[in-house]
Amino acid sequence: MATGPARGNHTLRGGIDLGGTKVQAVVISRTCRVVGEARRPTPLDGGPEAVTAALADTISDAAAIAGVAPRSLAGVGVGSPGSIDATAGTVSQAGNLPGWDGSFPLAERLSRLIGCPVRLGNDVQVANRAEMRLGAGRGRRSFIGVAWGTGVGGSLVLDGRLWLGRGAAGEIGHTVVVRDGAACTCGRRGCVEAYAGRAAMELTARKRADRGEKTVLFRLMKQFGRDRLTSGVWARALDEGDAMAQDLIDRAVGALGTGIASAINLLDVGAVIIEGGLGIRLGQPYADQIAAAMAPHLFLPERAPEVQVAALGDLGGAIGAALLVGAA
Amino acid sequence: MATGPARGNHTLRGGIDLGGTKVQAVVISRTCRVVGEARRPTPLDGGPEAVTAALADTISDAAAIAGVAPRSLAGVGVGSPGSIDATAGTVSQAGNLPGWDGSFPLAERLSRLIGCPVRLGNDVQVANRAEMRLGAGRGRRSFIGVAWGTGVGGSLVLDGRLWLGRGAAGEIGHTVVVRDGAACTCGRRGCVEAYAGRAAMELTARKRADRGEKTVLFRLMKQFGRDRLTSGVWARALDEGDAMAQDLIDRAVGALGTGIASAINLLDVGAVIIEGGLGIRLGQPYADQIAAAMAPHLFLPERAPEVQVAALGDLGGAIGAALLVGAA
Numbered sequence: 202m203a204t205g206p207a208r209g210n211h212t213l214r215g216g217i218d219l220g221g222t223k224v225q226a227v228v229i230s231r232t233c234r235v236v237g238e239a240r241r242p243t244p245l246d247g248g249p250e251a252v253t254a255a256l257a258d259t260i261s262d263a264a265a266i267a268g269v270a271p272r273s274l275a276g277v278g279v280g281s282p283g284s285i286d287a288t289a290g291t292v293s294q295a296g297n298l299p300g301w302d303g304s305f306p307l308a309e310r311l312s313r314l315i316g317c318p319v320r321l322g323n324d325v326q327v328a329n330r331a332e333m334r335l336g337a338g339r340g341r342r343s344f345i346g347v348a349w350g351t352g353v354g355g356s357l358v359l360d361g362r363l364w365l366g367r368g369a370a371g372e373i374g375h376t377v378v379v380r381d382g383a384a385c386t387c388g389r390r391g392c393v394e395a396y397a398g399r400a401a402m403e404l405t406a407r408k409r410a411d412r413g414e415k416t417v418l419f420r421l422m423k424q425f426g427r428d429r430l431t432s433g434v435w436a437r438a439l440d441e442g443d444a445m446a447q448d449l450i451d452r453a454v455g456a457l458g459t460g461i462a463s464a465i466n467l468l469d470v471g472a473v474i475i476e477g478g479l480g481i482r483l484g485q486p487y488a489d490q491i492a493a494a495m496a497p498h499l500f501l502p503e504r505a506p507e508v509q510v511a512a513l514g515d516l517g518g519a520i521g522a523a524l525l526v527g528a529a
Numbered sequence: 530m531a532t533g534p535a536r537g538n539h540t541l542r543g544g545i546d547l548g549g550t551k552v553q554a555v556v557i558s559r560t561c562r563v564v565g566e567a568r569r570p571t572p573l574d575g576g577p578e579a580v581t582a583a584l585a586d587t588i589s590d591a592a593a594i595a596g597v598a599p600r601s602l603a604g605v606g607v608g609s610p611g612s613i614d615a616t617a618g619t620v621s622q623a624g625n626l627p628g629w630d631g632s633f634p635l636a637e638r639l640s641r642l643i644g645c646p647v648r649l650g651n652d653v654q655v656a657n658r659a660e661m662r663l664g665a666g667r668g669r670r671s672f673i674g675v676a677w678g679t680g681v682g683g684s685l686v687l688d689g690r691l692w693l694g695r696g697a698a699g700e701i702g703h704t705v706v707v708r709d710g711a712a713c714t715c716g717r718r719g720c721v722e723a724y725a726g727r728a729a730m731e732l733t734a735r736k737r738a739d740r741g742e743k744t745v746l747f748r749l750m751k752q753f754g755r756d757r758l759t760s761g762v763w764a765r766a767l768d769e770g771d772a773m774a775q776d777l778i779d780r781a782v783g784a785l786g787t788g789i790a791s792a793i794n795l796l797d798v799g800a801v802i803i804e805g806g807l808g809i810r811l812g813q814p815y816a817d818q819i820a821a822a823m824a825p826h827l828f829l830p831e832r833a834p835e836v837q838v839a840a841l842g843d844l845g846g847a848i849g850a851a852l853l854v855g856a857a
Contacts, residue, residue: 343694355795357795357796359687359692364687364796365797366671366796366797366798367797367798367799367832368797369797369828369829369832370795370796370797371795371797372794372795372797372828373794373795375791375794375826375828376704376791376794376795377706377787377788377790377791377826378705378706378708379707379708380706380707380783380784380787387828389825389826455708456708459705459708460705460791462705463703463704463705463788463791464795466700466701466703466704467683467685467698467699467700467701467704467792467795467796468685468692468694468698468795469693469694469695469696469697469698469699469700470694470695471695497717498703498705498717500697500700500703500715501697504695504697
């Protein structure tokens with residue numbers, strides 16, 4: 202028996218997508234089938250310790266659905282925003298997570314809570330790897346992944362490999378599309394994220410509402426029991442024909458189209474995969490709009506890349522995080 | 530004797546850099562030493578046929594200085610703007626060359642005139658390859674080359690290899706830095722090249738001069754016997770403290786800094802090499818200014834890349850073109 206394969210549960214892997222709004226966890230089988238999933242809101246108070254506790258609770262929920270305890274998983278991968286040191290197991294500069302100042306030893310703390318090994322990866326990169334291996338990127342050698350969510354992240358797959366540069370490549374959200382333009386959540390000006398990141402869009406919506414402009418956005422937010430304009434709130438406001446929501450989304454699409462077109466002019470790859478909460482919620486019709494917004498800026502418009510929404514949907518980030526764990 | 534090495538001259542390679550303003554030719558030895566060089570203005574009339582004749586004359590001049598006939602060279606490489614089909618030996622979409630509409634079989638025509646094989650390559654890519662092998666890129670695994678000249682081109686070296694994408698990667702000059710901004714020579718708006726390409730800068734200078742603004746630029750142009758604002762004219766005008774020239778160069782530096790910073794945010798490579806006629810003429814002080822203009826837009830300013838002017842100077846393009854020819 203000691204020489205047989207690892208018993209049952211150790212072939213299961215956990216994955217957590219840590220977002221600015223929500224924590225999404227999955228448990229996947231050896232063949233990458235999702236056998237359990239759970240979701241909780243990202244805590245707004247309590248800083249990294251509170252976030253770590255929420256991660257532990259969410260993966261425990263997912264594991265329970267899969268019929269196992271978290272400690273019997275082969276491991277848990279976490280896709281996190283910010284700057285990741287995978288070897289040290291730390292997360293720093295996670296500006297989209299409230300109260301996350303300095304460097305925090307997330308891998309060690311979470312591992313202690315759930316009783317199994319934890320591996321960290323960049324949120325956008327792990328989502329991208331999942332799309333590359335299991336989703337819209339399958340069979341493609343090169344593409345740009347764009348994560349349209351609280352912020353705007355990106356990742357580059359060049360000739361079948363994730364391009365990391367010196368470790369921080371992919372910040373397509375901080376492509377400057379309007380010099381001296383709108384203030385960005387990163388502290389600079391005119392970045393794609395200043396127009397298209399959900400956090401920045403919410404700030405703009407609030408300003409405009411405070412000035413008396415009409416919108417259903419904040420009514421819907423309360424109705425949904427949220428304290429932020431989530432992707433679901435934006436989608437519903439668009440469905441209801443809200444003019445301000447439509448205007449802000451159009452502005453976001455325009456900025457994304459401009460920034461992505463510049464990246465295509467630079468890299469000349471044949472595909473763009475739209476990921477992230479807003480991208481997935483708004484789906485292919487908006488991916489098509491981004492493609493249309495790219496067209497006027499493409500150096501070779503006759504060779505426009507395909508623009509596709511991520512095939513793994515909402516779970517891509519968590520599934521990609523699970524792939525950080527070597528299967529038992 | 531028939532089985533001995535090719536005699537003498539066949540170890541020499543020719544290289545031609547075809548620019549919007551001038552044709553630069555070199556003959557290099559087996560060890561890449563320049564043994565002959567010559568330069569002629571790019572003909573403004575007569576289209577591709579006239580340009581081809583000028584290429585033949587210029588390489589013949591360089592070969593004569595090296596003491597050989599062009600037909601005894603192992604081959605001649607040409608670095609050309611536009612879209613290159615190296616296999617077919619054709620150049621198309623060369624918007625910076627006057628009268629170059631449609632596709633032209635440059636390799637075959639030039640080969641017929643000079644009596645040796647001709648290989649084509651993209652002007653910016655060959656300059657970059659020369660810098661990579663022999664110049665400022667030596668020992669670097671990854672960098673962005675930016676050719677600041679009549680237009681603004683670029684090329685990417687990623688992990689020791691030139692990244693071509695689907696064949697046209699590197700168009701950093703068509704990064705959009707101001708949405709709906711200045712008209713670009715490519716027909717679009719707000720590209721880096723609309724502010725920093727010498728052709729676009731000259732159009733702006735003319736408009737401002739026509740409106741009565743003072744400048745020495747056009748007086749210097751005549752004095753130099755030129756019919757365009759060459760890099761030398763710009764450099765002299767700066768030396769003379771011309772306010773308009775300084776303003777337009779500052780604007781160019783600002784646009785370059787913004788576009789290159791966005792590319793660094795995306796690719797996270799550790800070095801930028803400034804090439805091209807203006808870049809090389811203005812030299813390291815202006816490369817330093819570009820670095821300063823990048824700083825406010827860098828996502829990780831604490832890891833700003835080195836910004837260096839090309840080490841091979843004016844001859845990098847022609848030397849790189851010669852490297853297209855397999856040594857005998």
